Amino acid sequence: xxxxxxxxxxxxxxxxxxxxxxxxxxxxxxxxxxxxxxxxxxxxxxxxxxxxxxxxxxxxxxxxxxxxxxxxxxxxxxxxxxxxxxxxxxxxxxxxxxxxxxxxxxxxxxxxxxxxxxxxxxxxxxxxxxxxxxxxxxxxxxxxxxxxxxxxxxxxxxxxxxxxxxxxxxxxxxxxxxxxxxxxxxxxxxxxxxxxxxxxxxxxxxxxxxxxxxxxxxxxxxxxxxxxxxxxxxxxxxxxxxxxxxxxxxxxxxxxxxxxxxxxxxxxxxxxxxxxxxxxxxxxxxxxxxxxxx
Amino acid sequence: xxxxxxxxxxxxxxxxxxxxxxxxxxxxxxxxxxxxxxxxxxxxxxxxxxxxxxxxxxxxxxxxxxxxxxxxxxxxxxxxxxxxxxxxxxxxxxxxxxxxxxxxxxxxxxxxxxxxxxxxxxxx
Numbered sequence: 001x002x003x004x005x006x007x008x009x010x011x012x013x014x015x016x017x018x019x020x021x022x023x024x025x026x027x028x029x030x031x032x033x034x035x036x037x038x039x040x041x042x043x044x045x046x047x048x049x050x051x052x053x054x055x056x057x058x059x060x061x062x063x064x065x066x067x068x069x070x071x072x073x074x075x076x077x078x079x080x081x082x083x084x085x086x087x088x089x090x091x092x093x094x095x096x097x098x099x100x101x102x103x104x105x106x107x108x109x110x111x112x113x114x115x116x117x118x119x120x121x122x123x124x125x126x127x128x129x130x131x132x133x134x135x136x137x138x139x140x141x142x143x144x145x146x147x148x149x150x151x152x153x154x155x156x157x158x159x160x161x162x163x164x165x166x167x168x169x170x171x172x173x174x175x176x177x178x179x180x181x182x183x184x185x186x187x188x189x190x191x192x193x194x195x196x197x198x199x200x201x202x203x204x205x206x207x208x209x210x211x212x213x214x215x216x217x218x219x220x221x222x223x224x225x226x227x228x229x230x231x232x233x234x235x236x237x238x239x240x241x242x243x244x245x246x247x248x249x250x251x252x253x254x255x256x257x258x259x260x261x262x263x264x265x266x267x268x269x270x271x272x273x274x275x276x277x278x279x280x281x282x283x284x285x286x287x288x289x290x291x292x293x294x
Numbered sequence: 295x296x297x298x299x300x301x302x303x304x305x306x307x308x309x310x311x312x313x314x315x316x317x318x319x320x321x322x323x324x325x326x327x328x329x330x331x332x333x334x335x336x337x338x339x340x341x342x343x344x345x346x347x348x349x350x351x352x353x354x355x356x357x358x359x360x361x362x363x364x365x366x367x368x369x370x371x372x373x374x375x376x377x378x379x380x381x382x383x384x385x386x387x388x389x390x391x392x393x394x395x396x397x398x399x400x401x402x403x404x405x406x407x408x409x410x411x412x413x414x415x416x417x418x
Contacts, residue, residue, distance in 0.1 A: 138382060141382075145348045146350075148348065148350045148352075149352070234386065
């Protein structure tokens with residue numbers, strides 16, 4: 001007999017991510033058949049789709065598998081998961097009517113930076129050039145570069161055997177587009193501790209929040225050779241300056257970054273990887289462009 | 295380094311050699327390998343970003359940031375010219391250069407980081 005998990009309604013707030021992290025903790029070593037049912041699920045946001053897709057890949061690495069019981073889904077949930085490709089994540093050839101969704105995407109880590117151009121094409125064709133995004137070409141390029149910083153960090157530092165998982169959606173009622181980028185690697189705190197030789201019991205031991213704080217600082221990178229700074233510092237400053245919102249969850253720490261600043265919070269769960277969830281304003285009332293841009 | 299010479303200035307069209315997405319460290323390294331010898335010879339270098347759609351710091355760190363390891367900041371400022379940058383990308387480039395200058399000219403910070411790198415390397 002395999003394990004059956006009932007997936008509830010999942011939004012993209014802290015309690016929703018904590019629920020997903022508990023699920024990961026329960027299933028991370030699973031090597032048998034797991035079934036996800038959705039009888040209780042009224043809505044599954046993009047971040048949950050990205051996470052559950054990644055969890056499925058992680059379980060497969062252990063020799064197990066996750067069966068998605070699509071018959072247990074409400075029609076709206078099922079339609080959304082068909083559109084974003086989650087229900088056919090292994091089928092990369094079918095062209096779908098994606099509507100308001102930014103399709104589910106899996107980037108194996110060994111693709112490395114060779115996947116940069118396809119990723120850029122994904123961001124432009126499925127997100128930045130959509131007619132529901134009210135941004136000038138200059139802003140589109142700046143957002144693409146900013147999102148790339150997140151991917152580049154994950155490719156370079158995450159050591160995520162399962163890979164990197166993305167999914168997004170436009171929410172017209174709140175005028176926002178969300179994009180989640182999740183890896184199942186060693187997490188930002190461990191990457192920073194490895195870099196600083198910071199171990200439990202030593203004077204320079206960094207808590208998860210301290211390590212996350214360091215990683216978001218100017219010029220800080222855990223690259224092991226030569227100079228390489230800016231990445232996450234640039235992401236956080238860009239999001240703050242452009243009405244964006246970015247939540248980062250890693251180990252037992254989280255941070256919310258928006259125009260008001262950065263707010264760190266401990267988590268009651270532990271997720272070894274890193275989950276980025278960003279939201280950009282795109283209600284029709286405002287067109288984003290750089291000063292002086294035509 | 296000699297004063298940078300405009301007579302035999304090196305012009306590098308980034309879009310032609312890298313493409314419209316100048317975002318990876320590997321591509322940045324390719325550009326660095328063209329810039330660095332020219333600057334060492336005292337030539338001015340013009341980086342033409344016309345046609346570059348997306349520019350990101352992993353590329354700029356390698357293409358320009360690491361120049362500060364051997365080339366003084368004033369020389370980079372004077373001899374490295376740019377064209378075709380959006381205001382956003384111009385800001386990004388300035389931040390990359392300033393961060394690299396801080397990294398390479400702040401002995402305390404560099405010693406601390408080098409020590410950590412050396413310790414990590416010993417365990418490999």
